[in-house]
Amino acid sequence: MYSRIAGTGSYLPEKVLTNHDLEKMFETSDEWIRERTGIGQRHIAAEGQTTVDLGLEAARRAMEAAGVVPEDLDLIVFGTTTPDQIFPNCGTLLQERLGVRNFPAMGVEAACSGFIYALSIADKFIRLGDAKCALVVGAETLSRIVDWTDRSTAILFGDGAGAVVLKPADDPGIISTHLRADGSHKDLLYCPVGPSKGFPVDERGRTPMFIHMAGNEVFKIAVKSLGSIVDETLAANGLDKSAIDWLVPHQANIRIIQATAKKLDIPLERVILTVEEHGNTSAASVPLALDAGVRSGRIKRGELLLLEAFGGGFTWGSALIRY
Ligand code: UT7
Numbered sequence: 001m002y003s004r005i006a007g008t009g010s011y012l013p014e015k016v017l018t019n020h021d022l023e024k025m026f027e028t029s030d031e032w033i034r035e036r037t038g039i040g041q042r043h044i045a046a047e048g049q050t051t052v053d054l055g056l057e058a059a060r061r062a063m064e065a066a067g068v069v070p071e072d073l074d075l076i077v078f079g080t081t082t083p084d085q086i087f088p089n090c091g092t093l094l095q096e097r098l099g100v101r102n103f104p105a106m107g108v109e110a111a112c113s114g115f116i117y118a119l120s121i122a123d124k125f126i127r128l129g130d131a132k133c134a135l136v137v138g139a140e141t142l143s144r145i146v147d148w149t150d151r152s153t154a155i156l157f158g159d160g161a162g163a164v165v166l167k168p169a170d171d172p173g174i175i176s177t178h179l180r181a182d183g184s185h186k187d188l189l190y191c192p193v194g195p196s197k198g199f200p201v202d203e204r205g206r207t208p209m210f211i212h213m214a215g216n217e218v219f220k221i222a223v224k225s226l227g228s229i230v231d232e233t234l235a236a237n238g239l240d241k242s243a244i245d246w247l248v249p250h251q252a253n254i255r256i257i258q259a260t261a262k263k264l265d266i267p268l269e270r271v272i273l274t275v276e277e278h279g280n281t282s283a284a285s286v287p288l289a290l291d292a293g294v295r296s297g298r299i300k301r302g303e304l305l306l307l308e309a310f311g312g313g314f315t316w317g318s319a320l321i322r323y
Contacts, residue, residue, distance in 0.1 A: 001126070001129060001169075001170070002125055002126075002127060002168070002169050002170070002171060002172040002173040002174065002175075003122070003123045003126035003127060003134070003166040003167065003168060003169065003172075003173050003174050004166065004167060004169040004171075004172070004173030004174070004322075005164050005165070005166060005173070005321065006065075006066035006067070006068065006090075006164075006165045006166065006167040006170075006281045007063065007064070007065030007066025007067070007068070007164065008062050008065055008162070008163070008164050008284055008287065008290055008291040008294045008295075009057075009058045009059065009060065009061025009062030009064070009162070009163045009164075009291055010058050010061065010160065010161060010284075010287060010288045010291035010292070011054055011058040011061070011160065011161045011162075012041045012043040012159075012160045012161075012164070012278055013044060013045045013046060013049060013054065013159050013160070014043075014046065015043065015044045015045075015046060015077035015288040016041050016042070016043055016044075016092070016214075017041060017042050017043075017044050017155045017158075017283070018030075018040065018041045019033045019034065019039070019041065019155070020041060020246075021175075022037070022151075022154065022155055025148065025154070026149065026154070027151060028151050028153045028155060030271075033155050034276075036253075036255070037155065037156060037157065037253045037254060037255075037273055037275070037279075038253060038254025038255070038257075038275045038276055039155065039234060039253075039254075039276060039279040039280075040275075040276040040277065041158075041277060041278070041279070042051070042143075042157065042158025042278055042279035042281075042300055043158050043159055043160055043278050043297075044143045044158065044159055044283075045141045045143060045144075045159040050084040050141060050142070051080050051082050051083060051084055051090055051139045051140060051141045051161075051219070052072040052084050052093045052094050052097060052139070052158060053091050054139045054140075054141065054159065054161035054284070055078060055080075055090065055094055055137045055139035055146075055161045055163065056094060056097050056098070057134065057161065058137060058139060058161035058162050058284075058287070058291075058323065059094060059135055059163045060100070061138055061163070061291075062135070062163035062164055062165050062291075063135070063295075064080075064086065065165075066119055066165035066167070067155070068133055068165055068279075069207065070098035070099055070100045071100060072133045073098070073100060073103065073133050073134070073135050074103045074104075074131050074132055074133055074134070075103060075104055075105070075122060075125050075131035075134040075175060076091040076092075076094055076095050076103075076104070076105040076106070076134070076135045076136075076137070077105075077106055077108060077116025077118040077119075077121050077122045077132075077134065077135075077136050077137070078090040078091035078094055078105070078106065078107050078108065078118065078137045078138075078139070079087075079107075079108045079109075079110065079113075079115045079116075079117060079118035079136075079137065079138040079283040080107060080109070080114055080137075080139050080140055080282075080283050081109055081110075081111050081114060081140060081142075081191075081282055081283060081312070082109075082140045082141045082142055082145060082282075083107060086094075086195055086288065088272075089105070089106055089107030090107045090137075091105035091106045091137075092105040092106075092107075094135075095288065104125075104131075104224055106121075108121065108145070108307040110181075110283070110311065110313065110315040111189070111283070111313055111315055111318050111321075112139055112252065112280070112282045112283060112285065112309050112310060112311025112312065112315075113179070113250075113283075113285050113309040113310065113311045113312030113313075113316055114283030114311075115137075115138030115162065115283045115284070115285075115286045115309065116177065116179065116286060116307060116309045116317040116318065116319055117179060117315070117317060118136050118138065118283075119136050119164070119166075119174070119177060119307075120177035120179055120317065122134040122165065122166050123174045123177060123319075126166055126167070126168050127212065127274065129168075131166075132136060132166055132167065132168055133165065133166075134165070134166040134167075135163060135165055136164050136165075136166060136287075137161065137162070137163045137287075138161065138162050138163070138234055138282075138283035138284045138285070138286065138288075139160070139161030139162070139283065139284050139309070140159060140160065140161070140281055140282040140284050141159045142157040142158065142159060142211070142280075142281065142282050143157065143158065143159050143311055144212065145191050145209055145210055145211055146211060147208075147210035147211070147212075150210070152215055153210075153211050153212075153213050153215075155279075156252070156253075156279055156280045157211065157279055157280050157282070158278045158279040158280065158281050159281060159284075160278055160281040160284040160285075160288050161279055161284050161287075161288070162284050162286070162287020162288040162289075162290065163287055164184065164287060164290070171322070172302070172321075172322050173199055173322060174318040174319060174320075174321050175237060175319065175321060175322060176233065176236055176237060176319070176320050177317065177318070177319045177320075178232055178233050178236065178317055178318045178319075179227055179316075179317040180225070180229065180314075180315065180317060181313050181315045181316075182313065182314050182315050183313060185221065185313065185314045186216045186254070186313065187214075188213065188217050188218050188221070188314075188320075189211070189212070189213045189214070189218050189250045189311070189312040189313075189314070190211075190312055191209060191210065191211055191212070192208060193207060193208065194208050196286045199219050201312035215221075215272040219256065220238060221257075221314065222253075222256050222314075222316075223256055223259045223260070223296055224315065225258065225309050225310055225316045226249075226259075226260045226310050226316065227259070227260060229308060229316055229317065229318045230247055230260060230263060230264055230306060230308060230318060231263070232318075233306065233318045233320050235322075239320075240265070241264045241265055242265070243304055244264060244266060244270075244304055244306045245270065245273070245299075245303035245304045245305065246271070246272060246293060246298070246299055246303060246304075246305045246306070247260065247261055247264060247266050247270065247271045247305075247306050247308075248271075248272045248286060248289050248290050248293060248299075248305050248306065248307045248308075249261075249271065249272075249286070249289070249307075249308050250280075250285050250307075250308060250309035250310055250311070251273070251274050251275035251278070251279070251280060251281070251285045251308065252275070252280045252285070252287075252310070253275070253280075254273070254275050254276075255289075256310075257271060257273065257275065257284060260308065264306070267286075272289040272290070272292060272293040272299070273289075274288055274289045274292050274297070282311060283311075286307050286308075286309050290305075290307065292294050296321075299323055300323070301323055302322065302323065303322075303323050304320070304321070304322055304323075305319075305320070305321045305322075305323050306318065306320055306321075307319040307320075307321065313323045
């Protein structure tokens with residue numbers, strides 16, 4: 001038994017913050033941001049709008065596309081690094097919002113790889129016969145943990161959500177998923193506070209609940225790790241890179257995406273690019289791109305997709321999917 005994607009959905013909050021808006025906040029330029037990252041704008045959740053609010057919209061759209069109702073669901077796996085609260089987890093909060101109960105609902109915290117991790121977990125539930133209709137969500141309100149005075153990180157991140165519905169199938173569907181983590185890089189990309197370590201106040205009187213990143217080092221390791229994981233994914237399935245119809249990458253930086261596309265010998269026309277419109281939305285980034293590819297009519301049933309992501313931890317991973 002395999003799982004297959006029965007429907008996709010996504011949601012971006014209304015408010016848009018452009019590079020020109022950022023020019024008014026600190027010393028930067030639209031030209032620099034576009035050249036170094038490919039980002040033109042990002043979406044920002046409204047005051048009071050939470051990660052689960054965004055996830056709910058994406059989930060509704062994915063369920064509509066799949067032709068399922070909340071009562072059909074028997075699993076929710078929700079990838080996020082910016083949960084509404086410490087607990088209940090976002091999967092369980094989403095279950096309540098959908099008006100259903102009595103089946104497993106969990107949150108998965110793997111930074112930008114959160115959706116790939118969540119997808120891999122849901123795929124295994126379906127393969128084992130433990131779920132028949134799984135909702136997999138990646139959603140973030142990263143703007144809440146961005147230091148808006150730090151130009152090296154504030155230009156990169158945005159809010160959004162994406163979701164897929166997985167159902168069982170005799171043929172794949174999800175052919176394979178590949179997950180990796182290496183905690184020895186924990187100090188290159190992180191948010192330093194939490195209920196266990198505490199919420200200290202810094203010399204400026206703020207709780208530094210912010211993303212810290214050594215951008216250049218992260219960049220190099222991201223390129224290397226994503227290059228290896230796409231090679232491993234192809235090798236594990238005895239496939240040549242020419243077999244891939246669409247690369248659906250994590251949208252952190254256009255230059256990282258270009259490097260992975262080059263490694264796969266895939267032209268940028270066969271890569272789903274959304275980084276310009278919403279920047280890095282972490283766990284929401286891959287399902288947002290997938291939904292953009294599907295809804296624009298580019299990704300068609302039967303085509304072979306390679307999804308990949310890389311994020312804090314480091315965590316990274318891939319999924320090979322016959323759509
Ligand atoms: O999703 C998780 C994975 N995250 C990533 O993959 C992000 C990986 N990293 C990156 O995307 C890039 O490293 C950045 C876009 C963050 C930075 O680009 P870079 O080419 O690595 O630049 P840099 O950090 O080496 O900085 C180059 C220069 C510096 O000036 P000096 O020291 O050379 O004078 C920075 O101060 O650019 C300066 N700079 C800026 N200038 C204008 C840094 N941020 C900005 C800015 N506007 N916003």
